[in-house]
Amino acid sequence: MSSLAVQKSDVVKMRLLPGKANPAPPVGSILGARGLNIMNFCKAFNDETKDFDMKDLPRIVYIYVNKKDKTFTFKVCAQPTSSDLIKNSIAIKSGSKEPGKLIVSTITKSKLEEIAKIKMVDMNASSIESAVRSLSGTARSIGISVVN
Secondary structure, three states: OOHHHHOOEEEEEEEEOOOOOOOOOOHHHHHHOOOOOHHHHHHHHHHHHOOOOOOOOOEEEEEEEEOOOOEEEEEEOOOOOHHHHHHHHOOOOOOOOOOOOOOOEEEEHHHHHHHHHHHHHHOOOOOHHHHHHHHHHHHHHOOEEEEO
16 A cells, blocks of 8 residues: 555645735635645745736646645646636636526637647647647637637
8 A cells, every 4th residue: 555545635726816825715714624824825825926927817726735734735737727818818707607508709719729838738638639629618618609
C-alpha cells in the first residue's frame, strides 16, 4: 500500500481571482471549516499569483489539506477558466440562463483556436483541434453558438 493511500487529506477546488484571496467567504468558510489558518493561505496564494496575467479573470485553485496536521499545499491553474476566457473574448458578462434554449452570443472557431493556444497548458487535450472541440462544448453549455 502506498504512503499516499494512508495519508488523510482533503482536496478543495475553488475559483479565485489572482492576488485577491481574503478571509471572507468563500475562502474563510471553506478553509476555516477544515481547521486551516486562513490568513496563511491568503498570504501564500496572493504572493504566488500577484504577477499573473488577466488578473480580472478567476483561476481554479486545488488546495490539498492534510487532515492530520492541518497543513496545506495548493496548485493554481496557469490560465483562467475556459468559460471566463470565452466570455471575455466576446465581451459578455455572463452566459445564458437557459443554455440550449437561449443563445446569448456567438463565437467563431478561429477565436476558439486563439483561446485553445492560451488554455492548452491546463487542458488534457492532445492537439489544438481537440482543445477547440472541448472549448466548443463549453461555449454551447453557457449559451454561446459556435460558427465557422
